[in-house]
Amino acid sequence: MEFVIEHLSKRFEQKEVLKDIDFTFQEGKIYGLLGRNGAGKTTLFNCLNRDIKADSGTFFLEEHGTRRDVAAEDIGYVLSTPTVPEFLTGREFLKFFLDINESAMQNPKTLDEYFDMVSIAPEDRDKLLKDYSHGMKNKMQMLINIMAQPKILLLDEPLTSLDVVVAEEMKQLLRSLKAGRITIFSTHIMDLALDLCDEIVLLSHGELEVVEKSNLDNQEFKEKIIAALKEGAYA
Numbered sequence: 001m002e003f004v005i006e007h008l009s010k011r012f013e014q015k016e017v018l019k020d021i022d023f024t025f026q027e028g029k030i031y032g033l034l035g036r037n038g039a040g041k042t043t044l045f046n047c048l049n050r051d052i053k054a055d056s057g058t059f060f061l062e063e064h065g066t067r068r069d070v071a072a073e074d075i076g077y078v079l080s081t082p083t084v085p086e087f088l089t090g091r092e093f094l095k096f097f098l099d100i101n102e103s104a105m106q107n108p109k110t111l112d113e114y115f116d117m118v119s120i121a122p123e124d125r126d127k128l129l130k131d132y133s134h135g136m137k138n139k140m141q142m143l144i145n146i147m148a149q150p151k152i153l154l155l156d157e158p159l160t161s162l163d164v165v166v167a168e169e170m171k172q173l174l175r176s177l178k179a180g181r182i183t184i185f186s187t188h189i190m191d192l193a194l195d196l197c198d199e200i201v202l203l204s205h206g207e208l209e210v211v212e213k214s215n216l217d218n219q220e221f222k223e224k225i226i227a228a229l230k231e232g233a234y235a
């Protein structure tokens with residue numbers, strides 16, 4: 001499976017944020033999307049999730065030479081600021097989500113197995129979501145987006161608010177989920193990108209470009225990425 005973007009463009013008034021983007025993402029890989037503040041990472045995700053309308057261009061999934069439209073259920077989108085219904089308990093929220101999506105899910109797990117996946121402690125599972133910490137809300141948002149096993153998982157800065165132990169657990173989880181899907185992960189944390197991602201993609205000047213690692217060691221690779229980001233005209 002490939003996720004193909006063709007000629008995707010988006011401008012806000014005079015600012016051309018995405019310029020005729022052409023890119024192909026491959027199944028089974030985690031892509032680290034790096035770009036300066038304001039480069040357009042969230043705008044790209046919002047266009048791909050159809051939360052905002054691109055000005056032009058298209059994107060589709062290609063499997064065995066056949067292309068098809070990306071349906072809403074093909075995409076999971078974890079926002080940088082978690083949004084959860086604060087008036088529900090964690091368990092009620094998961095149950096609600098499971099009830100709606102269960103028929104379309106392959107081998108659904110029990111609610112407690114899902115909580116275990118993201119290490120939400122048993123004593124927290126029946127608390128109202130309003131009393132969850134930012135990191136716990138983030139985990140719940142991540143969980144409902146991976147439960148439905150989307151083909152494309154978009155993650156906008158999802159690990160920034162998590163403590164080191166939880167961030168490590170989430171990295172492990174994303175690695176264990178990468179087969180059979182395309183994961184695109186935006187982050188400002190370079191070490192995280194290098195550690196977790198199979199490919200580093202820069203969003204710069206409104207275009208996507210892979211940074212080739214070839215035979216550079218991690219430090220040289222990092223310097224190459226920073227140099228490329230500095231060339232961006234964004235501040």
Ligand SMILES: Nc1ncnc2c1ncn2[C@@H]1O[C@H](COP(=O)(O)OP(=O)(O)OP(=O)(O)O)[C@@H](O)[C@H]1O
Pocket residue numbers: 012015017035036037038039040041042043044
């Ligand atoms: N709804 C909007 N109306 C006008 N301009 C917008 C809108 N959304 C985004 N922009 C502009 O588009 C540009 C890209 O913003 P975006 O949030 O996509 O960047 P980003 O790469 O996610 O940034 P950061 O790393 O700081 O989160 C910015 O100049 C921003 O001001």
